Amino acid sequence: MTATLRLAGVGAAPGIAIAPAWRYEEGGSAAAADGVAAAGRPAAPDPAGSVRAAAETAARELEALADRVRATGRDEEAGIFDGQALLAISPTLVDDAVERVEMGAPPPDAVAAAADAAAEVLAALDDELLAARAADVRDVGARIARILRGEELRLPAASAIAVADDLPPSVTAEIPAGLLRGIVLQGGSRTAHAVILARSLGIPAIVGTSGILAALDAAGRAAGGGDVDLAVDGDTGEVVLAPDAAERAAFAARDAALARRRARAAAARGRPGATADGQRVLLVANIGTPDDAPRALEAGAEGVGLFRTEFLFMQRQAPPTEDEQVAAYRRVFEAFGPERPVVVRLADIGGDKGIPYLRLPAEANPFLGVRAIRLAYGDPELLRTQLRAIWRAGGLAGVVPHVMAPMVATLDDVALLESLRDDARAAVVAAGQPCADAMVTGIMVEVPAAAFLAPELARRVAFFSIGTNDLTQYVMAADRGNATLGHLQDALHPAVLRAVAGVVAGADAAGIPVAVCGELAGDPAGALVLVGLGVDELSADAGSLDEVRVALAAVSGEELAELARGALAAPDAAAVRAAAGVLLARAAAGPEEAGPAA
């Protein structure tokens, strides 16, 4: 019996699993196999020809793998293997390997060396996406080398948790679905390919688990070469080797609770956001790039409440062209269609975010300086171009774009926004380009001045979207990044909530909707309080929508209004959280299970 050992990694994909470990090693049993080949198998009569044949075989295997993966609906992953199939027969790779063979290198080593050289060329290019393909080239090289050694890819034969330093995409994809119960990496990052696969399969993944390989080897020896079981928790990053009966029971209980939560969330997914008594709350997603759109739709987002556009403007030497912006906005508009509104936030840049081509002077207090809409007083062209691109993208996609300006403080800011919007439309129409029929124009409320002016601002715009992160920082005069000011950074502080209540009152008087797109909207406790205060729409990261939807569905509008009344009068944020926690505990227990335990 092996002693139980507990290791800590970083949870990267949620879920619980208990299963035997299956150890994957880069290059597998390369040394042993080469020994066998040298001793028992005659050298191939035509080593150069064998390299070319193995490359062709690898390409065919990869095409077949792409087809199999595509048949399960994982198109993006299939694209990886289409690309790998082309790399396998790339003359740059194959000719280099053949040359090395002709110089006397054993064919598998020659291919591996040629792949390393090609990978280094890609990694050295000043292009992040191409550099990431270096791993694909090495993966392809390993496959061709394995074919040359006459080896099969060693795969688990029964349900297992894969343990490796890193798992190349072609290995994870070859493991029959259903057998792979979890992934534990000693290295890796939260964006490793294996992690993305784990999320799509709904199995746990843990990365950065230092010591796991050595511990597993030691446990394997202690078990006399037999299986070593693992228990893993993809939320907490816990990995337990050879769990004892008590550990197994604890993980099984967590697994059951997670399964209940997931089943309830999945059942609620198709339904629009609402309280138990049917008060509608629009649940929409925050997205950072067009690539985030599919995940948001999958999570049941009823639209996009915050499409951040900074990705277009950052990390480059010149501003993005209008055409480039049209393409990005159009992709998102088309993904959500005319029934699910997308709110584009105009570029929130300047001040603290270094944008070299804007040539802005350094400021002592960038968060109180020239950023976002304030930039347009001196340099209107940046936002005017962005608005032209949004008009055009809306026209091409056949939708009415929603737009909001960040950092609005005064009625003058709204007048500036309106004139930029109208100038942009006139320019698009004059150029004879496709143009959206209308644009719904709103503002972010994150500056205290805008919260105080809410009644006046509400008569000028079509909607408010409260950015609770910045609003909290400005109301409490507490830098978001200063770790010693934690007690002033909780957006549930009654001071911030009173500002929200004032904004809602101003909006109600003018009959416009209020959204919240800060982190508070994706925090179930925050969501309950905000809806109680009269907020109509919550916009959060796609990953938070399930929990918020389930929490709302468990409580009535009247209970939330009462929670909000108490919150406004509470002494501090902790008291508000405690009160919201009582309602949340009931949501977590589920309506059918509310009993003595709850």
Place this chain on the structure above:
Amino acid sequence: MRTLEIEIRNPSGIHLRPAGTFVKGAAAYRSAITLENVTRGGRAVNAKDALAVLSHGKAARGDTVRIVAEGEDEEAAIAGLQALIESGLGETLE
């Protein structure tokens, strides 16, 4: 020998997936085919070589590339690759 000069209109140029589509398209012909970025200068690379096109054949939106085909099906190759690029190399163009 046949030559084609054409402007790339893909939003992010010939890059990753569009590059793969182009290489796959070129590989369908028997002729020897090269790709060269006229706008940026640089050498002509084997259009059927994925690694060469990825590392040296990169073209941004608006760049002009020169494609040269030589062989029995050179005419079909040029016509086919022109149609492939004009159709967006598997991506949607405006």
